[in-house]
Amino acid sequence: MVKVVVCGAAGGIGQPLSLLLKQSDLITHLALYDVVNAPGVAADLSHINSKSQVSGHGKGDMDAALKDAHTVVIPAGVPRKPGMTRDDLFKINAGIVRDLAEGVAKNCPGAFVLVISNPVNSTVPIVCEVLKKHGVWDPKKVFGISTLDGVRSSRFVSEVKPSLDPKSTRVTVIGGHSGVTIVPLLSQIPGHFAKNLSQEKLDALTHRIQYGGDEVVKAKDGAGSATLSMAHAGARFTLTLLEATISHTAGLVESTYVSLHADADSTASFRHKTGLDYFAQDIEFGPEGVHRIVPLPDLSTYEQTLLDAAIPELKVNIAKGASFITDSA
Numbered sequence: 001m002v003k004v005v006v007c008g009a010a011g012g013i014g015q016p017l018s019l020l021l022k023q024s025d026l027i028t029h030l031a032l033y034d035v036v037n038a039p040g041v042a043a044d045l046s047h048i049n050s051k052s053q054v055s056g057h058g059k060g061d062m063d064a065a066l067k068d069a070h071t072v073v074i075p076a077g078v079p080r081k082p083g084m085t086r087d088d089l090f091k092i093n094a095g096i097v098r099d100l101a102e103g104v105a106k107n108c109p110g111a112f113v114l115v116i117s118n119p120v121n122s123t124v125p126i127v128c129e130v131l132k133k134h135g136v137w138d139p140k141k142v143f144g145i146s147t148l149d150g151v152r153s154s155r156f157v158s159e160v161k162p163s164l165d166p167k168s169t170r171v172t173v174i175g176g177h178s179g180v181t182i183v184p185l186l187s188q189i190p191g192h193f194a195k196n197l198s199q200e201k202l203d204a205l206t207h208r209i210q211y212g213g214d215e216v217v218k219a220k221d222g223a224g225s226a227t228l229s230m231a232h233a234g235a236r237f238t239l240t241l242l243e244a245t246i247s248h249t250a251g252l253v254e255s256t257y258v259s260l261h262a263d264a265d266s267t268a269s270f271r272h273k274t275g276l277d278y279f280a281q282d283i284e285f286g287p288e289g290v291h292r293i294v295p296l297p298d299l300s301t302y303e304q305t306l307l308d309a310a311i312p313e314l315k316v317n318i319a320k321g322a323s324f325i326t327d328s329a
């Protein structure tokens with residue numbers, strides 16, 4: 001049985017994400033959990049003629065939803081309104097993510113956990129600390145979903161250079177998932193893409209990728225943040241993970257925010273140099289989750305400056321998430 005659980009399944013991301021996951025024959029049971037409206041969404045999706053069984057779980061039914069899950073995807077919590085940072089969501093979302101992580105530790109301690117809820121830079125350390133507390137943490141199995149930064153990068157790059165197909169132009173995005181912590185490695189795009197841009201154009205493109213989320217928050221004008229593009233990104237990541245862990249397809253790569261202890265040996269000197277324990281980077285999937293963290297390529301001087309600016313904010317975000325659990329122990 002391959003059971004995938006979506007926590008926050010009735011929300012703006014949860015619904016289209018669940019719809020996309022319902023298309024996959026790799027999933028045999030799709031369990032939808034939300035504090036509102038999950039049975040309704042589940043009944044609706046359950047009529048789609050694909051293989052998976054769908055179950056809906058409302059408030060008070062979290063344990064049944066999570067029981068024996070293979071993968072748990074978490075888009076539960078509040079989204080931003082104009083003028084807010086992702087960190088402003090911590091107050092509400094930290095507790096929501098903590099409680100779901102407690103549910104994972106109790107009901108499916110070996111599951112892969114994919115965290116979408118913001119602020120991702122802090123919510124991933126929260127999940128890891130909860131699982132650690134219960135003695136069930138495997139750093140290879142917890143992922144912060146920063147895929148949307150790569151999805152946006154591919155699209156925005158193709159708008160600058162239309163001959164690049166956005167579907168096949170992959171951009172590695174390192175750092176974290178908020179503002180200056182988002183560091184796109186445009187120098188890695190083949191054909192000297194970045195070298196051929198003026199500094200002004202490179203700045204504008206980098207800024208657009210770093211603040212792409214704000215474009216959507218502003219356009220939705222109080223009605224939330226990215227949901228459809230996020231559902232696309234979340235489904236892409238989830239299905240890639242399933243391809244690697246169930247079908248054992250080798251060599252699949254995505255940028256994602258993980259504990260650097262997922263590949264402690266290869267990241268030792270980076271951790272020592274930067275003092276970071278969590279970081280977004282390309283990882284290669286394996287049946288165990290993170291098979292390896294791909295070593296950082298040579299950064300351009302410009303990218304090194306961006307990374308230097310990201311590190312202090314990442315450290316604060318990580319410490320805030322981790323201490324939310326460790327200080328209350």
Ligand SMILES: NC(=O)c1ccc[n+]([C@@H]2O[C@H](COP(=O)([O-])OP(=O)(O)OC[C@H]3O[C@@H](n4cnc5c(N)ncnc54)[C@H](O)[C@@H]3O)[C@@H](O)[C@H]2O)c1
Pocket residue numbers: 007008009010011012013014033034035036075076077078079080089093096099115116117118119120145146147148149177224225226227230
């Ligand atoms: N990682 C990313 O790139 C990315 C992209 C977009 C949005 N997000 C984040 O995803 C989160 C969800 O965004 P959204 O637009 O879907 O919000 P939304 O308000 O539309 O949906 C959130 C859902 O979570 C549910 N929920 C709240 N508390 C819960 C709990 N304790 N258990 C289960 N479900 C619970 C709500 O009932 C709601 O249905 C936000 O934190 C947002 O910032 C992250």
Ligand SMILES: O=C(O)C[C@H](O)C(=O)O
Pocket residue numbers: 079080086118148212213214216217225226
């Ligand atoms: O911008 C947000 O708050 C949502 C999400 O993190 C995004 O990048 O779109």
